[in-house]
Amino acid sequence: MNKLVFSKTREAVDQEVQRLKGLAALGGYIPCPDHRIAPDASWDNVKYYCEKMREAFS
Secondary structure, eight states, X not given: OOGGGGGSOHHHHHHHHHHXXXXXXXXXXXXXXXXXXXXXXXXXXXXXXXXXXXXXXX
Protein backbone atom coordinates (compact mmCIF):
# COMPACT_ATOMS: atom_id res chain seq x y z
CA MET A 1 0.00 0.00 0.00
CA ASN A 2 1.08 3.54 -0.60
CA LYS A 3 1.29 4.89 2.92
CA LEU A 4 2.26 8.31 1.57
CA VAL A 5 -1.48 8.98 1.16
CA PHE A 6 -1.61 9.51 4.93
CA SER A 7 0.06 12.89 4.39
CA LYS A 8 -2.34 13.87 1.59
CA THR A 9 -6.10 14.38 1.38
CA ARG A 10 -9.00 12.12 2.31
CA GLU A 11 -9.73 11.83 -1.40
CA ALA A 12 -6.25 10.37 -1.88
CA VAL A 13 -6.98 7.91 0.93
CA ASP A 14 -10.27 6.96 -0.75
CA GLN A 15 -8.49 6.33 -4.05
CA GLU A 16 -5.92 4.13 -2.34
CA VAL A 17 -8.67 2.12 -0.60
CA GLN A 18 -10.36 1.55 -3.97
CA ARG A 19 -7.07 0.44 -5.51
CA LEU A 20 -6.42 -1.97 -2.63
CA LYS A 21 -9.89 -3.50 -2.88
CA GLY A 22 -8.98 -4.80 -6.32
CA LEU A 23 -5.71 -6.28 -5.11
CA ALA A 24 -7.30 -7.87 -2.06
CA ALA A 25 -9.99 -9.44 -4.26
CA LEU A 26 -7.24 -11.43 -5.98
CA GLY A 27 -6.48 -13.12 -2.65
CA GLY A 28 -3.39 -13.46 -0.49
CA TYR A 29 -2.98 -9.73 0.12
CA ILE A 30 -3.43 -7.93 3.44
CA PRO A 31 -3.91 -4.20 2.76
CA CYS A 32 -1.98 -2.53 5.56
CA PRO A 33 1.19 -0.50 5.97
CA ASP A 34 4.18 -2.83 6.12
CA HIS A 35 6.29 -0.79 8.51
CA ARG A 36 6.77 2.69 9.92
CA ILE A 37 4.36 5.45 8.93
CA ALA A 38 6.04 8.69 7.79
CA PRO A 39 6.30 11.48 10.36
CA ASP A 40 4.33 13.88 8.14
CA ALA A 41 1.31 11.55 8.12
CA SER A 42 -1.93 12.96 9.44
CA TRP A 43 -3.25 10.91 12.36
CA ASP A 44 -6.77 11.78 11.21
CA ASN A 45 -6.01 10.29 7.78
CA VAL A 46 -4.63 7.11 9.35
CA LYS A 47 -7.83 6.73 11.39
CA TYR A 48 -9.90 7.54 8.30
CA TYR A 49 -8.04 4.86 6.34
CA CYS A 50 -8.79 2.29 9.05
CA GLU A 51 -12.48 3.21 9.03
CA LYS A 52 -12.68 2.99 5.23
CA MET A 53 -10.87 -0.35 5.16
CA ARG A 54 -13.21 -1.71 7.82
CA GLU A 55 -16.18 -0.61 5.71
CA ALA A 56 -14.69 -2.01 2.50
CA PHE A 57 -13.85 -5.44 3.94
CA SER A 58 -16.65 -6.03 6.43
